[in-house]
Amino acid sequence: MINGNNVIAGNYVEVDGGVFNATDPSTGKQLTGDFHAADTLLIEKTLNAATAAFKVYRIISPAAKATFLRTIADKLTAIGDDLINRAVAESGLPVGRITGELGRTTGQLRLFADLVEEGSWVDAVIDTAQPERTPIPRSDIRRMFSPIGPVVVFGASNFPLAFSVAGGDTASALAAGCPVVVKAHPAHPGTSAMVAAAISAAAIETGMPAGVFSMLYDNGYNVGAQLVKHEQTKAVAFTGSYNGGMALIKLAQERKSLIPVFTEMGSINPVILLPAILNAEPETLAAKYAGSITLGAGQFCTNPGLILAIKSEGLDRFVTSLGGAIEITPSATMLTAGIWKNYEKLSGEILAEPGIELVTKSTAIDKEKVNQSVATIAKVSAEAFIANKKFGEEVFGPWSLLVVADDAAQLQQVIESLDGQLTATVMAEKEELPLYGDLLNALTEKTGRIILNGVPTGVEVCAAMQHGGPFPATSDSRFTSVGTGAVYRFVRPIAWQDWEDSLLPPELQQANPLNIWRQVNNKWTKE
Known part of the structure; x- marks a missing residue:
């Protein structure tokens, strides 16, 4: 049974914001399930929950985040046949394509789990103090990437699994330590509902803070616009048309505080x-x-x-x-x-x-x-x-x-x-x-x-992949939306200067308790 209510911090919330249904694009016939559009009050509750969760989730151990990501993958695998059938019905894509896409979705969740668990992705850089240096002594300065805050993810029409509720944007944001709010794509709400249920169950099972994941429905543009403009949103990820991507960028520019909006907007390749x-x-x-x-x-x-x-x-x-x-x-x-x-x-x-x-x-x-x-x-x-x-x-x-x-x-x-x-x-x-x-x-x-000597269709999910290019293909060509490099969209560098070792993040402590690769005085080492 598909629950068509909005998912806020692991709970299904009823709202009278209007009802819509999914359609089988091959027949034009309505599919089962009523889906309820969110309203302004739900948006406020959702981002309040995400902001509260961020204070906890951002410092949860890498091992715990990795377990969360792997549990999501396991739960998606467990509902595989039902999920595939619903995605086929809502997208018109063949079973083989959706089956492969489910494998890509679970695979990239596990890939990001491995990345987080290993830990070196934070790019820790340490320049130790030089008190005897003349004419000016050098302070002890240590820098690493830290999560940016709640991320709003827009589900894409052409990949109902791999670029949607549990797709690469969500996986990379969660890996970075950021709570995620998904605006479900109206073309496949049933698929989105099933995936959201799996993520919510994984969050509860692994002890994640309640607001680490939420998902909202809308059959138009109002909910997405409010999410982008809300001051508690710290980044946006979108895959879709040029017009859609540019609309989100313009909405973000109307905010009091500017945020990154990562849009993939098309290409003729x-x-x-x-x-x-x-x-x-x-x-x-x-x-x-x-x-x-x-x-x-x-x-x-x-x-x-x-x-x-x-x-x-x-x-x-x-x-x-x-x-x-x-x-x-x-x-x-x-x-x-x-x-x-x-x-x-x-x-x-x-x-x-x-x-x-x-x-x-x-x-x-x-x-x-x-x-x-x-x-x-x-x-x-x-x-x-x-x-x-x-x-x-x-x-x-x-x-x-x-x-x-x-x-x-x-x-x-x-x-x-x-x-x-x-x-x-x-x-x-x-x-x-x-x-x-x-x-x-x-x-x-x-x-x-x-x-x-190949074809452009098909994007390998790996560390070396670059899925992003100069405008207007994307809004920021320095980043990728596919592969482990996607995590860097949702972090920012923070430097700690002259702090007591015990007060530093584990990644920057002298003993390197997480045993990650770090650049110490211009040399890469695990020491």
């Missing part, structure tokens, strides 16, 4: 096909990218929405092969009716622009379902692309635009005209890469992750 590999294996490249463009109905933030190449006979073969593969690709259910309508609108607008040529559209449309994606490939010259900013806009769905350059210099001009991106991909033979050094250098200024 350019793919550069260099001549040698394009002439050697155009059909293989076409098959690979047909699969990447249409994966998950194109509803990935790393979907390859732009393909760049120099005109050649190999490119002609690539276009023919890609068009044939896309034409027979079966349609897929898009996440919501609104996302489907927006895809149809944006793709139609771009196809109406002068200078663009339709290569192909999918003809294998499932007429018995609604909100079905129509995979589309279009083509434009490099000159036209540079002249028209509309061609560089993200179309969220199975869309890709091929940009054809006359030569390498024009190809580089296209790259230099791009906005910031999450990823950029280079498909090349090894021997031709040295010939394009300037082009590769230009790419590094445009993206957070450069891929060689």
Whole structure:
């Protein structure tokens, strides 16, 4: 039984803020469960509870935080089949995709548990006192990262588990020592309710402070806006559209005290096909990218929405092969009716622009379902692309635009005209890469992750991953929203000067009781 009431500090709270329901996007039919939108009073109670919990949770031992994170993962695994079925019903995504996403969600919770338990992530730096130094003695100064406070997390539409209630934003914030308030995505409230119940149960079982986790519902924008503007909120994490992300940034700027708002707002993820590999294996490249463009109905933030190449006979073969593969690709259910309508609108607008040529559209449309994606490939010259900013806009769905350059210099001009991106991909033979050094250098200024001879769809959750790029892909390209580096969004450095050893945090005490790596007098050591 799914409880559709808001979850505040482990308790279900009834409120008369309006009721809404989930919809199966493949049929348009209403799913079971009534969900109650929060009101201003609940928002106040929620953030009061989170602020009170922060005073306790921020100093709870790393081992206890790690146990909490692992217990959440265990409880999600325990409800796996029911959770997967509900997520499939609310998102239209296939069982295999949601099963994999559940594994990613529990895996990253356990990864952050390992990070917290090991402890060196706090980046402890110690410069011991030098009282005999002349002309001025040096004080004893010790610095480390400390949690920032209650974090508001917005669930994403395209990842109902991995970027939602217990997703990477929540996992990294909890790992950092910050209580979390989730604003559930209205497209999958039932999935959110099940995950929230698991987190709340894990918090109780492991003895966490009551306000360490809360979740609020809303079928509009009012609750999210109030959460961002509330003075007790200390950071915000969001994955979604450019318009949505910019709206949150503007709301935060209206506050009396400024806070970081970490937004991932979209990307067209350019793919550069260099001549040698394009002439050697155009059909293989076409098959690979047909699969990447249409994966998950194109509803990935790393979907390859732009393909760049120099005109050649190999490119002609690539276009023919890609068009044939896309034409027979079966349609897929898009996440919501609104996302489907927006895809149809944006793709139609771009196809109406002068200078663009339709290569192909999918003809294998499932007429018995609604909100079905129509995979589309279009083509434009490099000159036209540079002249028209509309061609560089993200179309969220199975869309890709091929940009054809006359030569390498024009190809580089296209790259230099791009906005910031999450990823950029280079498909090349090894021997031709040295010939394009300037082009590769230009790419590094445009993206957070450069891929060689692969596809951008698929993001590994690991320590080295960078999922973030220059604006407008994200609001702060210095950080990642995937991998263990995501924890640094929710901390700030604090230095202790000339304190008694026993009064310092364990991470900074002389004996190093947690046995972590620290930088002591410019040397990394566990001593």
